[in-house]
Amino acid sequence: MKSIACYHYISVFFLWILFITKGFAAFQNVSHKRDITNIKILMDKPDSIVSDKWNFANKDNEINNYLSKTMNNVIVNFYYNDKESTEKKSKNEYEDYVKFIIEQLKNSNYDMFILDEKFIFSDVSNIESSYIQDTFHELNIHNYYLNLSDFFEKNKNKMNNNAAFNEIFKNVYSVTSDNNIYDEDMVKGGFNNNILYGLPFEMDLDVEYIVAGQGNQTIQNDNNKILTNIADDDKLLATFVNFMITNGLNNETPDEKSYYNILTNKLEKNKLEEELLIPFSKFIKDKIDNKLTTINNINSFTLNNVYKNFIYNEGNNRSFYGKASHFCSIVGQFENNSLIQLSLLHKKSVRNKKYLVINKNSKIDKDMLFQVALQLSSSDFQTAKYELSCKLPAYNFNVINSNFSNHTYFNNIIKQTSDFVNIKKMFESQFGAPYMEVRAFLPEALKKFIIDGNAKPVVDMLENIQYLVMDKILL
Incomplete structure (x- = not known):
C-alpha cells in the first residue's frame, strides 16, 4: 500500500511540476507577445500589373527582417482596401476613395498611411472649397496627420547615433546637407505651412x-x-x-x-x-x-x-x-x-510621389511610430525595397549611385531624367x-x-x- 501511495504522490508531484512548467512557459509566451507591437500601414491597392510582384506575405516578412536589425520589438503589416478600384473611372469612384482614407484617419484602425502626393494636401488652397466641405465634410485633412516637426525638434540632440534620423533630419527636415539626396520638390511635398507631416517613401x-x-x-x-x-x-x-x-x-x-x-x-x-x-x-x-x-x-x-x-x-x-x-x-x-x-x-x-504619414489617432506610442517611420523612409530601406519589388526610391538617383544588381538599363533611363513634372x-x-x-x-x-x-x-x-x-x- 505504501508503494501505491508513494506512486500516487510522485505522480501528483510530477503533474504539478508539469502544470507549473507549462503555465510558466505560457506566461513567458504571453509576456513575449506583449512586448511585440503590431503596426498596421494602409497603402493604395496595387494595380493588376504591379500586384503580381507584390506578395504581401513575402514582402511583410522581408520588411520585418529589415526592421529587426534596428528594432526587434515591432512587426509591420501592409494593408489595402480590397474594395478599392485601382482605376478610378468616375468622380464617384474617386470620392469613395477619398472618403475611405478620411474615415481611416479618423479612427485607429491603421497607424500609418502611404499617401499619394495627389491626396496628401490636395484639399489645401487659399480659398475654401464648398465642394470638399459638402462632399467629404472635412477641411484641412492634414490635421489628422502627426506633426513630425515636433518629433525632430524633440530628438535633434538625443539621436546623434541614429543613422536614419540623421539622414532625414539633414535631407528633409532641416535641409542642412549640401548634397541633398532629395530634390526640392520631393522635400516640399511633405510640408504644409512649414510643418513636416510626410516622409518621402517612394515614387513612380x-x-x-x-x-x-x-x-x-x-x-x-x-x-x-x-x-x-x-x-x-x-x-x-x-x-x-x-x-x-x-x-x-x-x-x-x-x-x-x-x-x-x-x-x-x-x-x-x-x-x-x-x-x-x-x-x-x-x-x-x-x-x-x-x-x-x-x-x-x-x-x-x-x-x-x-x-x-x-x-x-x-x-x-x-x-x-x-x-x-x-x-x-x-x-x-x-x-x-x-x-x-x-x-x-x-x-x-509626370512624377507620382508617395509619402509616409503617421496617424495622429493611432493608439500606439508615437515615439515608437516615429522610430519605425524613420527606418521605413531611410535610403537603405528604399534601396532594398526597389530591389525586391521595383518600387522606385524617392531619392535622387544621381546623388545616391546605388549599385543595383538588376535593371541597369532602367537605372540609366531614370538617371538621365533632367526634370520631373509636378x-x-x-x-x-x-x-x-x-x-x-x-x-x-x-x-x-x-x-x-x-x-x-x-x-x-x-x-x-x-x-x-x-x-x-x-x-x-x-x-
Missing part, C-alpha cells in the same frame, strides 16, 4: 515601353498606336498634362516656369481651345482610337485590357504608356529583355480651386469633350480652376 514615373524595332520614337511623334489606360481618370489627366507640356510651348524656352504657366498663358490669349484642347482630342483619337464616341468606349481602355494587348500582340508596331513600377513585370514577359525600350517624353515625366503644380493659382476639386471634375470633363467635341465646359472649368470664376458652373 509615367514612361513609354516600346517593343524593339521602333527606334527611339516618343509618344508625340510616333506614327504607331499607343496603348494606355485612359479609362483611369488619373492616367487621362497625366496624359493631358504631358500633352500640354510637349505641345503647349511652341517655340518658347522649355524652362520650369514656362511649364507651369502654360494654362494661364493659353487662357489669357483665348487660345486654350484652339491650341490645346482640340489638338489633344485629335491626339487621343489618332494615337489610341478614333471611335471614342461614348463613355463606355473610353472606359473600355482599362489597364488590364491594354496591357494584354501590348504583351500578347505580335510585331514591333506597338507601345505601352505605363508606369516605371511596371518594368519588372513587363521584362518578365519577354525572353530577351533587350526587346523592350523605355522612353521619357523630352526627358520629362501635376498638382500645373493647376496651382493664388485664388484657384484646390487640386482635389480639379481631380474630381476635370477628367470627366475631358472625357465628355473627347466624345462630343464641345470645349466650352472644359474652358469654363479651367478658368474656374485658375481664377475662381464664380459665374462659371462646374459640370
